[in-house]
Amino acid sequence: MRGQFLSTIVGGVIGGCVVLGLQGGLATAHSTHGNDTVAVRQLNVLDSHGKVRISLRCDSNDAPRIRMHDSKGSMRCAIGLGNEKRNEGPFLYMIDSNMVKADLSVAEDGAPTLFLNGRDGKPRIFMCASPSKDGELSQLVVYGNKQDTRSEILATEGRTGLSSYKDGVMRTYSGIMPAGMAGMMVDDAAGNPGTIIGITSDDKRVMTRLEKGDRIDMATGQSQTDSQNQK
Numbered sequence: 001m002r003g004q005f006l007s008t009i010v011g012g013v014i015g016g017c018v019v020l021g022l023q024g025g026l027a028t029a030h031s032t033h034g035n036d037t038v039a040v041r042q043l044n045v046l047d048s049h050g051k052v053r054i055s056l057r058c059d060s061n062d063a064p065r066i067r068m069h070d071s072k073g074s075m076r077c078a079i080g081l082g083n084e085k086r087n088e089g090p091f092l093y094m095i096d097s098n099m100v101k102a103d104l105s106v107a108e109d110g111a112p113t114l115f116l117n118g119r120d121g122k123p124r125i126f127m128c129a130s131p132s133k134d135g136e137l138s139q140l141v142v143y144g145n146k147q148d149t150r151s152e153i154l155a156t157e158g159r160t161g162l163s164s165y166k167d168g169v170m171r172t173y174s175g176i177m178p179a180g181m182a183g184m185m186v187d188d189a190a191g192n193p194g195t196i197i198g199i200t201s202d203d204k205r206v207m208t209r210l211e212k213g214d215r216i217d218m219a220t221g222q223s224q225t226d227s228q229n230q231k
Contacts, residue, residue, distance in 0.1 A: 055069070059083075077092075087108040098119055103115040136156070148166075163175075171189075173187075181198045185198075195210070206221035
């Protein structure tokens, strides 16, 4: 769907360049080996009322960009290659009448990213597929109305699961943990594990409630208190 949309826009703009160029209104046509070439600095496509609705030009950094405007002249969509000097990648940027934004782009590390913002302009959904120290990482984040409250699905080598955050602190996690334990973890307000239910990498069943200050070995399922009692 998106590919067809972009192809239609680009094809229409290029076709408009050729037509306007041949009419002699905006550019001069040059013949090279029997092929017609149209060269312009900027191309504006007008509606029936003479308002600019599509603008095709290169920015000051010489990066090509297409801007689309509504009937009031506000930019509603932009497609471009980004500023290479700032390591920006290609992007598709959309704005509705209430300034709600959607951004599909390629990050500096080559990762594709998608941002969807709410009516208040704050982030609501973030998706990416990016490199990490453990290999490729896939991530989906859904944000709440309050800052730093979110749910996150993360998948990478050695870890995959769903976690929920409040005030920037992880409170619950369900999935496979970095050390190989599969299960569920509930944390206290400071982010310290409180209750853990799961199975370790060697199939040992674990169900434990940790006291404040206790720690658990995710590989063996033993808490700090258990280890001290066995000595």
